[in-house]
Structure formats: structure tokens, C-alpha cells
Amino acid sequence: MSAYEELMGWARETQALAQVAGRLGWDQETVMPRGAAAQRAEEMGAMEAVLHARRTDPRVGDWLAGAEAPDAAGKAQLRLIRREYERAIKVPGDLAAALARLTSRAQGVWAEARAAGDMAGFAPVLAEIVALKREEAAALTGGSDTGLYDALLDDYEPGASAAQLQAIFDEMRPRLVALRAQALNGADAPEVSGTFDEAAQMALSRELAERFGYDLTRGRIDKAVHPFSSGSGDDVRITTRTVPDDPFNCLYSTIHEVGHACYEQGIDSAYHLTPVGQGVSMGVHESQSRIYENQLGRSRAFCEFLYGRMRDAFGEIGVDGPEAFYAAVNRLHRGYIRTEADEVQYNLHVMLRFDLERALIAGDLAVSDLEAAWNDRFEADFGYPVKGAASGVLQDVHWSVGLFGYFPTYALGNVYAGCLHAALRREVPDLETHLANGNPAPAIEWLHQAVQRHGGLYQPQELIARACGGETPGAEPLMAYLEDKFGALYPG
Template sequence: MTAYDDLMSFIRETGALGQVAARLAWDQEVMMPHGAGDQRAEEMAAMESVLHARRTDQRIGGWLADLEGGALDEEANAQLRHIRRSYDRARKVPADLATALARATSRSHRAWAEARADDDFGAFAPVLREVVALKREEGAALSSGGDVYDAMLSDYEPGATAAQLSQMFGALRPRLVALREAVLERPQPQPPTGPFDEQAQLRLAHLVAKTFGYEMARGRLDKSVHPFSSGSGDDVRITTRTSALDPFNCLYSTIHEVGHATYEQRIRPEYRFTPLGEGVSMGVHESQSRIYENQLGRSRAFTRWLYARMTEHFGDIGLDGPDAFYAAVNHVQNGYIRTEADEVQYNLHVLLRFDLERAIVSGELEVDDLEAAWNERFRADFGYAVDKPSDGVLQDVHWSAGLFGYFPTYTLGNVYAGCLHKALRTAVPDLDAQLEEGNLVPATGWLAENVQQYGGLYEPREVISRACGGETPSEEPLLDYLEAKFGAIYSL
């Protein structure tokens, strides 16, 4: 087993350096002095250069050749599967293409931010065209003659295919559109009224994070412009933000990030710094953040407990009891922005992006026609026109960063959350009684036991399927849950 030990020792050191880069990225968003940006870019580039050299190190190829096909246990085989995938991926992309992509996405990120501020898609289009051309080239290198979009998808969701997702999403879309229309015809609930003191919001966010099982001794909660979770193992940090008028922003973005963070905190400690020591895919990660945020955090039972905490922290919030609070938390309303969307409409935003980015990658749609295609599709699904590019095609950072294949993992995560929620209800029959008392242990314990502890041991679909008693993941449980929940709230 010497080759395996050598390989894993090399991989662990690379993993530790990857954690250093994660710490640096956290620092950049949360702590870095604003005058240090240029210097930091060089520091990050130096780390990336070290990491890239290690990921493409030919010794990995040698070790893999010695080991593959040998008699190894389940964990070792899983390690080799991940290492092989990442090694091949790193070596398939020529160095000059990787450099060109890094340069183009860096430039395009700045161009996107300016174009969004100016509401001018035309100013962004030429830069995005260049990114798309390079991403197509990269996709061709990665796919080795296979489907280019599937190769991109594999960076975020190994094993998923566009064909599979299309089928799933195709089943989602009509029922979501119908549910949305029905709900929006009904009278709307009252929102809570403030003031919502910022310090009180942060105190409540700390309380709620701990309630959902986030271990503060192995993490931190800070503020940042966009909430995120960062790091693995014993150092998993989350951020949140506050809005004076809307306490739900801080609260539910905290619960969402706690879902991501506890996944990382609860992976078996012996996997630390290895490919098994991180969440297995973006979709499975999002399944944890979304089940924490929605199926648990926005449930009628949990919001009873939360309503009491809200009045403790903010006094009278202008709502007539816990049922009114539950309705307010689950308020469905028109809006342009994906990240602000409710449970009913969120996936419609994602489906739109998935269809457009596949067309862009295949060449069926060109960048110059992207804005018009966006606006047409938005009107078809939402029934009204996009008012400006920053509320439409320019709202998300992803494409400027070259992240084609990332968007569908959001909805896949919601689908997985739907499956897990169904299985959890069976496994914990008195779940609502526990949630009403603010006891999240049965729910988060079940998720830790059935999903989180495994890290990268099983493939994404497999870990969900195992947790669900062997059932193939499907969109049905999510749709059933949404129709039942919002049907009840809106008396459909």
C-alpha cells in the first residue's frame, strides 16, 4: 500500500493548501483592508499556481496507474475515483487555455459589474462572447468528443447529464407555473413591521445558527455583502447580512448558510483534506442548505417557535399571531431577482437560465441574442416584462465568471431536498412536534447520519438515493410538498 500512502499524503497536503486558499478568500470578503486588493490578487494567483502545479503533477498519474484495478476498500476506491476525475480534468485543459480563461473571466467580471450598474447589456456582450468562446473550447477539451455541456456540468455535479436534468425540469415547469398563477390570484398576507434593530438581528441569527446545529467552536458568523459559507472540517465559516426593513433576509440566509456549513462540519473527520472530506457536489450541498432553509426553517411548525423568538428580539412586529407570521415568511410575490425569489418561483428562475445557457454553449443561441431570449422567456413564465437588464440578463454573476453548468445544481438541490424531506418525515414521525419546540436535533441528526457524514464517499445521486431508502431521486416529492404547502397557505 505504499503507493496509496504516498498518493494520499500528497493529496492531503494539496487539500490543506486548498483550505489555506479558502481562508484567504474568506478574508478577502470579510476582513481585508480595501487598499489591499491588487496585492491580494497576486497572493491568490501565487496560491493558484502552486495548487495547479500539484493538481497536474505527473506523479499522481503514476500512482493512479499503479493502484487502479487493485483490491482496495470502498473508501480507497472512492478516493481514487475523485482523484482520477480531477487529475484528468486538470490535464485535459491546456495551460495557455487555462491562463486565457482566467484572464478573460477576470476582465469580464469587472465589465459585468459596470454593465449592470449602467444597465447596458451591449457593453457586456463582447466580453461575454470571448468568455463563451473560451468556455466552448475548454468544454470541447474536457468532453473528448462527448456532450460539451455535460462536461461543464461535471465540474459541479459529477454524473449528472443535461438530458436527465431536462426531463426532470420539464416535469417541474408546468406545475410550478400553474401553482404560481393560482397563488398570485389570492389575497396576499401582511408583512411584519419593524424597526428591526441590526444588532438584535445578528443576535437572533447566532441563536438560530446554533439551534440548527452549527458548531460555533469550529466556525464563525460575520457580515459580508453576499452571504456565503467557506472552508471544511474544523474551520467552516459563514456570513450573513442585515436589512433594517426586512428581518427575513438575515435570518433565512443564515439558516441557508448553516445548511452548507454543517454539511462540511459533519463529514467524517478522518476524511479531512482528502476529496472525501468535502461536500460531494453543488446539488447535494444545495439540498442541505435548502432543506434547512425551507422544508425545516419555513415550516409551519418551526415558524411557531421562531415567531416567539422574533417577538422576544423585536417586540411587537405587527402580526396577528404565529399563523400570520407563517404566511408572511412564505409570502409569494412578483419579482425579477432569483436570489430574492420564494420557494414557488425560485426554480422557474433557474430553469430559464438552464435552457438559455445550454443554447449558448451549443451555439444554438448567440450572445448578441441573449437579452432578447431572456426577456421573451421571462414573460412566458412570469407573465410580465423585464424592466431593465440589471433585473434581467445582467442580474447574476455566474456567466461573467464562466460558470456555465452551475445554475441547474440550484434546482437539483431543491429536488434532492424534496426527496430527503419526504424520507425524513417517514423516519421522524413526530418531526413537527420537535420543530415547534425549536428542537432541530432529530432532523439535522438524520441528515448528518444519512447524508452529511459521507462527504464524497458516494456519488451525488447515490448518496440521496441511499438516504431515501433506495428510491431514484425525482421531482415529485418537491412538487407535492410545494402544492400542499402553498395550497394550504393560500386556500387554493
């Protein structure tokens, strides 16, 4: 066997093991008996140890030195393997282990502090996490103090930099603040009300999942506390949740996760169980989930269709006609929670976190000053004060698990979705008619060809640019879409 073949054999087995570890996570959130938690932590730890040993296996360095890619896909495989290997060997094993232990403990501490609404309970452990993440970032930059945040960001969005994101977000922020103010100063939008049987919510969810192209012979839908998508290739599972008086929570969580799942299911099967056979970045992943959920699922045309199906499923739903239903689906309200935010305010939530976590990693903000900084920034952007730490600085799990550099990919996903949506409208001119018939298939097929099937073949921004006729991804298409849509819904 050639070095390339040996390396790919190793990569395939590593991917298969990573899928197993992922399935264990799915199991834990859906079907695991609650008394199994402690044992599961040990099982997961053992899998992580196996994966860590493989990722830092010195043979990978030898194979990489001698491997010659047979084609373009092979070159992409080598690029991805080299990238992950070089990141893995730069971080000392002791540091990786210390971070794993610390963040495992920190999740419990965070959950308790959030329940108590008291940042003081979480601050000490968060300070430890920030210190270790700074060490990790310094290991990745080779000891340099500059570019620490970029080094972390690169794990989730290869090729992106904080400066580039900052430029995009600087363009968006004032326009989003203005749009938010215009909407929330106007009249209240309609709201749905009624009786939303949970089994009927799940049945409609399943129908929507299939309409949006989710292949249930290679996936399944379960309930979990937090909706997520998990797995790749031929076993991609999603979860959703039901809230008795809020059917949109279930339906749009499902469509969102179906976007993630269709991306993984849609990657060329020749790449399955290889590095190229995975979604290429968090930003591109989020672009798929968000375009399914928002630009398609919350469009006027699709809402027209969904209104009929909601009436079939639930009878009287408290809104009069498809136009009022569309307004209810896209209703803005004075909220505090990122995951409950609408299309306009969501990005403001993300930018707030991006700026704060960059300052933490740069050493420009102390954890002891974090809550005050959060509260100031929130009031500046949202126009009303935070009502407490639980719905403020403590609302997200991310920092407690060491995810620094992850947040901006949510907003970047929206930016990519905006670009893709503009291209999609050009490429599929009769899309409205299809959506009004409850048929997103032509849009899905375009996304499949333009984005999903390629997996990790191209770099994220290159992928989006190719899909959009060569344009470098920027904020304008998203902002034009939002201002158009919400300007009409909330004329002020």
C-alpha cells in the same frame, strides 16, 4: 511507502493548500482592508498557480497507475483523485490561464454593465467567455461537439446529464407556473413590519445557527455583502447580512449557510483534508442548505417557534399571531431577482438560466440574442415583463466568472431536498413537535447520518437514493410538498 500512500500524502497536502486559498477568499469578503485588493489578486494568483501545478503533476498519473485502495473509502478517494486529475490534464494550460485572466477581468466589466443596466457593455466579454468555455468543454470531451454542456455540468454535479435534468425540470415547470399564477392572482399575504435592530438580527441569527447544529467552536459568523459558507473540516465559516427592514434576509440567509456549513462540519473526521472529506457535489450541498432553510426553517411548526423569538427580539412585528407570521415568511411576490425568490418561483429562475446557458454552449443562441431570449422566457414563466437588464439578464455574477453548468445544481438541490424531506418525515414522525419547540436537532441528526457524514464516499445520486430508501431522485416529492404547502397558503 506504497503508491496509494504517496498519493494520499500528496492529496492531503493539496487539500490543505486548497483550504488556505479558500480562507484567503473568506478574508477578502470579510476583513480585508479595501486598499489591499490589487495585492490580494496577486496573492490569490500565486496560490492558484501552486494548486494548478499540483493538480496536473504527472506524478499523480504514475501513482494512480500503481495505487491499490485498501478499502471502500480508499476506492472513493482514488475515484475522486482520478476524476479531478483527468479533467485537469485534458484542459491545456494556456486555455486555463486565458480563462482565469478573462474571467478576472470580466467580473469588473459585468459589475459596471449591471450598474449601468446595459447588456451591451457586457456582451462582448461574455461572448469571449462563451467561446473559451466551449473550447474548454471540447477539450474535456476530447474534441467532440456533442455533450459540451454535460462536460461542464459534470464539474459541479458528477454523474448528472443535461438530458436527465431536462426530464426532471420538464415535469416541474408547468406545475410551478400554475402554482405561481394561483398564488399571485389571490389575495396579498401578510408582511412583517417594525424596527429590526441589526445587532438583534445578528444575535437571533447566531441563536438560530446554534439551534440548527452549527458548531461555533469550528466556525464563525461574519457579515458580508453576499452570504456564503467557506472551508471544510474543522474550520467552516459562514457570512450573512442584515437589511434594516427585512429581518428574514438575515435569518434565512444564516440558516441556509448553516446548512452548507453543517454538511462540511459533519463529514466523518477520518476523511478531513482528503478528497472524500468534502461535500460531494453542488446539488447535494444545496440540498442541505435548502432543506435547512425551507423544509425545516420555513415550516409551519418552526415558524410558530420563530414568531415568539421574533416578538422577544423586536417587539411588535406587524403580523398577528403565528399563522399570519407563517404566511409572511412564505409570502410570494412579483419579483425579478433569483436570490430573493420564494420556494416556488426560485426554480423557475433556475430553469430559465439552464435553458439559456445550454443554448449558448451548444452554439444555438448568440450572446447578441441573449437578452431578448431572457426577457421572452421570463414573461412566459412569470407572467409579467422584465423591468430592465440589471434585474434581468445581468443580475447574476455566474456567467462573468465562467460558471456554466452551475445553475441547474440549485434546482437539483431543491429536488434532492424534496426527496430527503419526504424520507425525513417518514423516519422522524414527531418532527413537528420538535420544530415547534425550536429544536431541529432530530432532523439534523437524521441528515447527518443519511447524508452529511459520508462526504464524497458515494456518487451524488447514489447518496441521495441510499438516504431515501433506494428511490432514484425525482421531482415528485418536491412538487407534492410545494403544491401542498403553497396550495394551502394560497387557495386561490
